[in-house]
Amino acid sequence: MGQSGGCTAAINSSLVGVVEEALRHGEIEGVLGTLHGVEGLLRGELVDLAAESAETLQRIRRTPSAALGSCRHKLQEGDLERIVDILRANNVRYFLYIGGNDSADTSHRVAQTAVAEGYDLRVISVPKTIDNDLPITDHCPGYGSIARFVAQSTRDAGMDTEAMKRYDPVKIIEVMGRNAGWVAASSALGKSNPLDAPHLIYLPESVFSVDRFLEDVARVHREVGYVVVVLSETVRDQSGQVVGNEKPCFVDPFGHGYYDSPAAYLSRVVTRELGLRARYDKPGTIQRMSMALASETDLEEAHLLGRRAVQLAVEGHGDEMVILVRQPGPTYRCLVDSTPLANVANVEKRMPAEFISEGGSFVTRAFIEYATPLIGGPLLPYARLAKEPL
Amino acid sequence: MGQSGGCTAAINSSLVGVVEEALRHGEIEGVLGTLHGVEGLLRGELVDLAAESAETLQRIRRTPSAALGSCRHKLQEGDLERIVDILRANNVRYFLYIGGNDSADTSHRVAQTAVAEGYDLRVISVPKTIDNDLPITDHCPGYGSIARFVAQSTRDAGMDTEAMKRYDPVKIIEVMGRNAGWVAASSALGKSNPLDAPHLIYLPESVFSVDRFLEDVARVHREVGYVVVVLSETVRDQSGQVVGNEKPCFVDPFGHGYYDSPAAYLSRVVTRELGLRARYDKPGTIQRMSMALASETDLEEAHLLGRRAVQLAVEGHGDEMVILVRQPGPTYRCLVDSTPLANVANVEKRMPAEFISEGGSFVTRAFIEYATPLIGGPLLPYARLAKEPL
Numbered sequence: 134m135g136q137s138g139g140c141t142a143a144i145n146s147s148l149v150g151v152v153e154e155a156l157r158h159g160e161i162e163g164v165l166g167t168l169h170g171v172e173g174l175l176r177g178e179l180v181d182l183a184a185e186s187a188e189t190l191q192r193i194r195r196t197p198s199a200a201l202g203s204c205r206h207k208l209q210e211g212d213l214e215r216i217v218d219i220l221r222a223n224n225v226r227y228f229l230y231i232g233g234n235d236s237a238d239t240s241h242r243v244a245q246t247a248v249a250e251g252y253d254l255r256v257i258s259v260p261k262t263i264d265n266d267l268p269i270t271d272h273c274p275g276y277g278s279i280a281r282f283v284a285q286s287t288r289d290a291g292m293d294t295e296a297m298k299r300y301d302p303v304k305i306i307e308v309m310g311r312n313a314g315w316v317a318a319s320s321a322l323g324k325s326n327p328l329d330a331p332h333l334i335y336l337p338e339s340v341f342s343v344d345r346f347l348e349d350v351a352r353v354h355r356e357v358g359y360v361v362v363v364l365s366e367t368v369r370d371q372s373g374q375v376v377g378n379e380k381p382c383f384v385d386p387f388g389h390g391y392y393d394s395p396a397a398y399l400s401r402v403v404t405r406e407l408g409l410r411a412r413y414d415k416p417g418t419i420q421r422m423s424m425a426l427a428s429e430t431d432l433e434e435a436h437l438l439g440r441r442a443v444q445l446a447v448e449g450h451g452d453e454m455v456i457l458v459r460q461p462g463p464t465y466r467c468l469v470d471s472t473p474l475a476n477v478a479n480v481e482k483r484m485p486a487e488f489i490s491e492g493g494s495f496v497t498r499a500f501i502e503y504a505t506p507l508i509g510g511p512l513l514p515y516a517r518l519a520k521e522p523l
Numbered sequence: 524m525g526q527s528g529g530c531t532a533a534i535n536s537s538l539v540g541v542v543e544e545a546l547r548h549g550e551i552e553g554v555l556g557t558l559h560g561v562e563g564l565l566r567g568e569l570v571d572l573a574a575e576s577a578e579t580l581q582r583i584r585r586t587p588s589a590a591l592g593s594c595r596h597k598l599q600e601g602d603l604e605r606i607v608d609i610l611r612a613n614n615v616r617y618f619l620y621i622g623g624n625d626s627a628d629t630s631h632r633v634a635q636t637a638v639a640e641g642y643d644l645r646v647i648s649v650p651k652t653i654d655n656d657l658p659i660t661d662h663c664p665g666y667g668s669i670a671r672f673v674a675q676s677t678r679d680a681g682m683d684t685e686a687m688k689r690y691d692p693v694k695i696i697e698v699m700g701r702n703a704g705w706v707a708a709s710s711a712l713g714k715s716n717p718l719d720a721p722h723l724i725y726l727p728e729s730v731f732s733v734d735r736f737l738e739d740v741a742r743v744h745r746e747v748g749y750v751v752v753v754l755s756e757t758v759r760d761q762s763g764q765v766v767g768n769e770k771p772c773f774v775d776p777f778g779h780g781y782y783d784s785p786a787a788y789l790s791r792v793v794t795r796e797l798g799l800r801a802r803y804d805k806p807g808t809i810q811r812m813s814m815a816l817a818s819e820t821d822l823e824e825a826h827l828l829g830r831r832a833v834q835l836a837v838e839g840h841g842d843e844m845v846i847l848v849r850q851p852g853p854t855y856r857c858l859v860d861s862t863p864l865a866n867v868a869n870v871e872k873r874m875p876a877e878f879i880s881e882g883g884s885f886v887t888r889a890f891i892e893y894a895t896p897l898i899g900g901p902l903l904p905y906a907r908l909a910k911e912p913l
Contacts, residue, residue, distance in 0.1 A: 140683045165913065169689060180910040192906035198682035200908045205690045223913070289812035292588035293530045299559060300595045300775070304808065382791070383800060385690070391802075397787060401772070410773060412781075414807030418694065422679035424903050425815050513814050516582035518590045520570040523555065523613070 134182070136199040136261075137170035137206075137232035137239070139309075140418070141275030142427040143435035144261045147231045148201065149194040150439025151259070152182050155227075158447055165225060170204035170232070171239055174216055179223065194436065197422040207386035208239060213246040220247075220254060227255050227446035231439070233262030233273070234481060235387050237454055241474035244452035255451035257442040258474055261435070263421045265315035268482040269472045270456035274438060275421070277431030277507035280319030282416075282423045283308055283363075285512050288323035290414055291330020291361045292515065298359035303350060303403050303411035305362045306331075307396035308420060311389065312367060313483045314338050315504075316420075318496045320363040322504055323512050330361030338484050339493035341368040341376050343402060349494055351407055360409075364396050428509030434467065441469045465506030524572070526589040526651075527560035527596075527622035527629070529699075530808070531665030532817040533825035534651045537621045538591065539584040540829025541649070542572050548837055555615060560594035560622070561629055564606055569613065584826065587812040597776035598629060603636040610637075610644060617645050617836035621829070623652030623663070624871060625777050627844055631864035634842035645841035647832040648864055651825070653811045655705035658870040659862045660846035664828060665811070667821030667897035670709030672806075672813045673698055673753075675902050678713035680804055681720020681751045682905065688749035693740060693793050693801035695752045696721075697786035698810060701779065702757060703873045704728050705894075706810075708886045710753040712894055713902050720751030728874045729883035731758040731766050736789065737796055739884055744799060754786055756805075818899030824857065831859045855896030 134151050136144055148166075155164045168178040180201075185193075193200050220228060230240045240258040247254035260267050265276035287306055294304040310316035314336025321331060332353045335341055346362075353360045368376050375381070377398025381390030396413035403411035438455045445453060454477050457467040488500035524541050526534055538556075545554045554572040557564040570591075575583075583590050610618060620630045630648040637644035650657050655666035677696055684694040700706035704726025711721060722743045725731055736752075743750045758766050765771070767788025771780030786803035793801035828845045835843060844867050847857040878890035 136686075140686050166908070166910070168910070172689065179913045180908070181913055182908075184911045185909055189906050189909065192904060193908060195903070196682070196905040196907075197679055199686040200906075201910075202688075203686045205687075285815060286809045286813070289587055289814070290808045292586070293808040293812050296526075296530050296589040296593045297595075298592075299562065306807075306809075383794065394784075394787060397784060404773065412807065413805075414809050415803075415805040416809055417696075417802065417804030417806075418680045418683040419676045419696075419804050419806055422683050423676070424679070424905075425675060513585070514582060515586040515814075516579050516590075517586075518556070518570070518572075518583060519575055519579065520556070520558070520591075521574045523569045523571055 134229040134231065135167040135170040135174060136201045136203050137230060137236035138203060138262060139421065140198045140203060141261055141263050141421050142197040142278040142424055143274045143431045144231055145193050145196050145200045146432045146435035147259050147261060147274060147439035149190050150436040151229050151443055152185065152190060154440040154443035156183060158443070160447065165223065166201045169202040170206060171216060172204040172206040173202065174219060175212060177219060195424060197424050205385055205387065208242065213242055214250065216243055217246050217250050217252055217254065221252050226253065229257050229259060229442050229446065231259040231261050233264065234267060234479060237267065237474055238478040241452060241478040244474065255446040255449070257446050257450065258454040259438050259442045260454055260456065263309060263316060264311045264313050266311060266313040266481050266483065267477060268480040269476055271459040271467055272457060272507055274431060274435035276315060277428035277509060279316055279421050280322060280504060281428045281508040282420050282426040283316055283319045284323035284508060285426055286416060287320040287331050287361065287363055288512060294330065294359050294361050301410050301412050302354060302359045303409050305364055305396040305400050305411060305413040307364050307366050307394055307413060307415045310365050312337050312481060314365050315484060317363050317365040318484060318488065318500055319504055321496045321501060322508055328357050331363045332357060332360050333362045333494045334496060335362070335364045335368045335494060336484060336489060337365045337367045337369060338489060341370050343376065346399065347403065347406055350403055354409060366395065368395055428507060430507060430509035437469060445471055524619040524621065525557040525560040525564060526591045526593050527620060527626035528593060528652060529811065530588045530593060531651055531653050531811050532587040532668040532814050533664045533821050534621055535583050535586050535590045536822045536825035537649050537651060537664060537829035539580050540826040541619050541833055542575065542580060544830035544833035546573060548833070550837065555613065556591045559592040560596060561606060562594040562596040563592065564609060565602060567609060585814060587814050595775055595777065598632065603632055604640065606633055607637050607640050607642055607644065611642050616643065619647050619649060619832050619836065621649040621651045623654065624657060624869060627657065627864055628868040631842060631868040634864065645836040647836050647840065648844040649828050649832045650844055650846065653699060653706060654701045654703055656701060656703040656871050656873065657867060658872040659866055661849040661857055662847060662897055664821060664825035666705060667818035667899060669706055669811050670712060670894060671818045671898040672810050672816040673706060673709045674713035674898060675816055676806060677710040677721050677751065677753055678902060684720065684749045684751055691800050691802050692744060692749045693799050695754055695786040695790050695801060695803040697754050697756050697784055697803060697805045700755050702727050702871060704755050705874060707753050707755040708874060708878065708890055709894055711886045711891060712898055718747050721753045722747060722750050723752045723884045724886060725752070725754045725758045725884060726874055726879060727755045727757045727759060728879060731760050733766065733792060737793065740793055741797055756785065758785055818897060820897060820899035827859060835861055
């Protein structure tokens, strides 16, 4: 097994699920981990996960990051054959890969290559991405935890802005999520009153207009007295560039661009154009790594998917990804199933129209109902003073 | 009573301490709160804190921000006399003001004005600042909580950087603290191993050199394989400007400048000059508002200081600030005392030389011993895999 892509609070729960389940099956003779995903596999950097103590595994389950190291490796010519050769040389029959879109694609190609090479390999992908942008599965492990962090932190920062509204009335919080707005949308889960933060949410699913943004901010400021904006780090203008950037400042091997902070840019624009002092928070990697604000539901589901991936491999499945399937009914419940990797690889699930409010600057009730169970229970119970005038 | 300056996780604990203690004293006929500090006082915006329910107060004690609203009001000509007039008109005899340096100065001037006007007013200031830069008191309520957040988040982001070290090997975390490095220094409290994050800490107490910074980053990268830098948002170069800025982009009424992010600037410089991809996290107001990572010691001390401020006023003290005095001995313990506001107003306590390591890019053992008890117990118990090679 290996881990790939951006780290999360839940990815190690899946790892522990895989190891624990694998150790239950007599037909599994060893449990190997590859360091830094397929990159370490290509270098033959394998470790013995069956040698880890039960105590370490219990603590790893509640340790964020990727305990085996992660990677963002773009497959090169010959890599796939080499991967299959190394797996064959180590008599690896089940290859479990925990990751997001790019990792699902890698897994699918490894599975296809094994078939072509006549090697009996069962590849199961375990979904993991804070971006929540994998198709078919109801949601992705990692998302519930970042959603809890973002919901709680937006509430926190919103109360700060409210208290300081006569001085710093505008706060822009920039969050992750690649080309999908799921993370930014989760900020609304901490809102219990129409006047509370967040007031405006901008998602990469809608074209961003600086002029309309300034109108929105000015309007909320008139109505509420302060403004908390949550912004996806990849909101794009009509030209397709991330707001405030003429081009990416870095492009990774998969072609994903990285940009200067649109929140930094927009806070300067608000201060200059509206005369309202704007500040921004950019929690960066802190948002995806916070075990203190992880979702217990998320950690549980990540563990369960890791276990189920092993069971599927043992049962003879291959070239599949384990998925969560939400059950109908008033109480949240997901079952685990699987889907062919061909359905998943390189498909990006963005926020559907029914989750985005008219005008594009907030989320709908349907989104709140979808996402609330994922954050694993209520946020901290804050209060306001009654403030009875004398 | 009123609240002033930047918000914290602990300032409402002090408020509740004041209200609860005041209600215990028969000679106190009413407990008034002023909205947004002296600014609301000047407008006569007073509320009845004795009318708040015990349940609300219990929840407010664990609610971050400033429940009465805060301010950053620079006193104008005539303000002090008007404040004393309004206090007199409401028969206010004890004026308790929770805040940092600027608020201590305001309190001191209100006390002096009352003397000059012949009005018997007892002014007690309750320290509160994440910056931890008030003199005489061992430390300031609000600091222990932000220190816990920064220590935990640096550990979290550090584990993320370690896992992704082959792709994004440099992480810069920019934290608050005004002209003092106490907040940046607290990042070291989560480091349990010499190779762990943070590797470099830059404080405003030392002149920042971009060239030396690049040398430091390159050296740590060679030695450790990844680099986590924690940076005060006000690190200044030899010209006295915040790194990456030619001038402040905003100056508040007290003359404190606000700047573009030095971390954003330095991450671009690292990527360009060293060819190592650098990212930055700027948790902004989230860092000072996190109740999920608040220090229980901090919340308790904040409450205690609020209570003691009332007792001092009742005992006849005035023109003083309550302070924490650390007791000698192996077990952490602070007693509460007070000091004349004249000793405090406008004095900024920066990190002493014995807390800054030689070369200026880390903290000393003495600092760790000073700050560890303030964060209220150990951080989350993370683990690493043993990773036994096959």
